Amino acid sequence: MAHTNHGEVLDIEFGNDHGSVKSYIHGFILSLVLTIIPFAVVSQHWFTTGVTYAIVAIFAVAQLCVQLVYFLHLSYKSSARWNLYVFLFTFLVVLIVILGSLWIMVNLNYFMMH
């Protein structure tokens, strides 16, 4: 019985795929690269201010995707699908909170000045 339990424990995924050593190594290398590049771009002043902002923002989003896929294993696979749906909804709420706050505050600022 104890032996059976032991065997059963091995295939439990808890609704979360836990990946492989290879996928963790890939994720780690990608996340390092995606950290070093925007750091270099900001500290070396290679581009104009506007372009630098855009590059840094794009690399942050890419980094988010890498971490979600390689470390948190979000995917359309049935085991992770509900986690993904909740995440997408939360992402929408986060965008509303941040962009909404900025919209309101920029407007207030504008009306204070004019």
Add this chain to the structure above:
Amino acid sequence: MSTTSVTAAHHHHHDTEATIVYGFWIYIMSDCILFASLFATFIVLHANTFGGPGPKELFSLPYVLVETFLLLASSFTYGLGLLSAFKQKQAQVIRFLLLTFILGLSFVLMEVNEFAHLVMEGHSWKSNAFLSSFFTLVGTHGFHVTMGLIWMLSMMIQVKRHGLVRITLRKLTTLSLFWHFLDIVWIFVFTIVYLMELI
């Protein structure tokens, strides 16, 4: 016990654990909204330095890069630890947890050091709106990491005591979600608070 009821019991346990992990994921998502509001506050207030020094005078980018590397590496070692847990390699799990703990602790100590320097130079959260929002956002993240470290310490003890059974595996899985989530939040702290302020 017949084979069918054993399988049913197994499925039942499996479902319970999966539901707990899913519930924990929903908690993490609510934490995301907490951080979103702190980020929004920071973005709105970041220019209000009340005549005091701004981010360009106060922050050091290489220092923050080291902090980022520590946290990224800790996420990686935790992932490897979780894999060994599902392979039932107990000693290896504890080694990886210890390594993750050391990396996470170094991160927290670096952050405490940064905060202490700022406060001792007279730039505390009381100085201006920019620093209030900075300390709240970065401090809340640091507090989460500290809680994660305490949880990790307790997991090392639990794995040692009870082995890699269903409950410890589930707890290791939820802690992995928490730890990777904090890594992702840090990426945005690194980008919005440090990189974008120093452009």
